[in-house]
Amino acid sequence: KQEVTQIPAALSVPEGENLVLNCSFTDSAIYNLQWFRQDPGKGLTSLLLIQSSQREQTSGRLNASLDKSSGRSTLYIAASQPGDSATYLCAVHGSNYKLTFGKGTLLTVNP
Amino acid sequence: KAGVTQTPRYLIKTRGQQVTLSCSPISGHRSVSWYQQTPGQGLQFLFEYFSETQRNKGNFPGRFSGRQFSNSRSEMNVSTLELGDSALYLCASQVGPTNTGELFFGEGSRLTVL
Numbered sequence: 001k002q003e004v005t006q007i008p009a010a011l012s013v014p015e016g017e018n019l020v021l022n023c024s025f026t027d028s029a030i031y032n033l034q035w036f037r038q039d040p041g042k043g044l045t046s047l048l049l050i051q052s053s054q055r056e057q058t059s060g061r062l063n064a065s066l067d068k069s070s071g072r073s074t075l076y077i078a079a080s081q082p083g084d085s086a087t088y089l090c091a092v093h094g095s096n097y098k099l100t101f102g103k104g105t106l107l108t109v110n111p
Numbered sequence: 112k113a114g115v116t117q118t119p120r121y122l123i124k125t126r127g128q129q130v131t132l133s134c135s136p137i138s139g140h141r142s143v144s145w146y147q148q149t150p151g152q153g154l155q156f157l158f159e160y161f162s163e164t165q166r167n168k169g170n171f172p173g174r175f176s177g178r179q180f181s182n183s184r185s186e187m188n189v190s191t192l193e194l195g196d197s198a199l200y201l202c203a204s205q206v207g208p209t210n211t212g213e214l215f216f217g218e219g220s221r222l223t224v225l
Contacts, residue, residue, distance in 0.1 A: 034214060043115075043201055044216040089154065091214075097167045099144065099214070101154035 002027045002094045006102035013080055014110050021075040021105045023090035028068050031093040035064050035075050037086040038104070044089065048075070080109045113138065115204050115217035123223045129190040132220045136183050136204030140215075143185040145177060148199040148219070157200075160185055161208050189222075197224045 003026045013019055023033070032051045036044040048057045048064040050073070056065040063076040073090055087104040094100060116135040124130050136143050144159035156169040160179035177187040183204075189196055199221050203214040 036216070041221075043117075043218040044203075044214075046213055046215060049213045091154075097159070097208070098156050098169065099146075100156070101146075103153045 002030075002092060002096075002098070002100040004090060004092055004100050004102040006088075006090060006105050008105060009103065010106040010108075012108040012110065015080060015082060017080050017109075018076070018078050019080055019107070021077070021088050021090075021107070023073040023075070023102055025071045025073075025092045025100070027094060028071050029095040030068065031095070033064075033066055033073050033093070034091050035062075035073075036089045036091065038089060039086050047088075077107075080107075082109050082111050085109050115202060115215055117200075117202050117217035117220050119220060120218065121221050121223075123225060124192050125225050126192055126194060128192050129188060130192060130222060131186055131188045132200055132202075132222075134185045134187075134202030134204075134217060136185070136202075137215055140204035140206050141183050142205045142208055143179055143183065144203050144214070145185070145187050146201045146203070147171075148201060149197075154201070157187065166208065192224045194224050197222060 005024045007022045034049045035047040038044050050057050050066045061078040066073045087106050089104045091101045118133045142161045145157040146154050148154045159167045163179045174190045179185045199219045201219045203216045205212045
C-alpha cells in the first residue's frame with residue numbers, strides 16, 4: 001500500500017526566503033507525482049506534474065524534483081511571498097491507478 | 112475555458128439521509144475522480160470514472176457510489192449518512208486515464224451531517 005509523507009507539517013518563514021518542502025513515498029512504482037496548493041476552504045490548484053521518467057520540473061519561482069529510486073520529491077520555492085501562504089500537497093499516481101496524497105505542509109510566509 | 116464545476120458548494124443533512132453531489136469536468140476531459148477530505152484523514156480517493164466506466168475504487172463502504180454520464184459529467188451519492196461523512200468532497204478531471212496527466216480540481220462540496 002502506497003504511503004506518502006510530507007515533512008515538515010508546518011513551516012513559517014520571513015518573506016524573501018528560499019524554502020524546500022519534502023515529500024516521500026514508499027512504493028517507487030509510480031506513474032507520476034503532482035504538487036498542489038490549497039487555500040483555506042478551497043479546492044486544489046495544480047502547481048507541477050512530474051512524470052516518472054523526469055527528474056525535475058520548473059514553473060516560475062517553483063522547482064520540483066523527483067528521485068523515484070529513493071522515493072523522494074522536493075518542492076523548492078524561491079524568494080517566498082506572503083501570497084505563497086497555503087497548504088502544499090504532494091500526490092503520487094501509483095501502479096494501481098490510485099492517487100495517494102500526503103497530509104500536506106502548511107506554509108506561512110510572514111511580511 | 113471553464114474549470115471543474117461542483118454543485119452544490121455547501122449542504123447540510125441529517126443522519127440517515129442521502130445526498131447527491133455533481134461534478135462537471137473541464138470540456139474535453141473524460142476522466143473524473145472523487146476524493147474525500149477531512150482534517151483527520153486528509154485527502155482520500157473514493158473512485159474514478161473514465162468513459163462512463165468505473166476504473167478504480169477506494170476503500171469506502173458501499174454507501175458511497177458514483178456514476179458518469181455520456182457527457183462526462185459525474186455524480187456521487189452517499190446513502191444513510193453518518194456524522195463521520197462530514198467532509199469536503201472534491202472532484203478532479205483530466206483528459207485521459209488518471210495515471211497519465213495533470214489533474215484539475217473543483218472547489219469542492221462541503222457536506223455537514225448533523
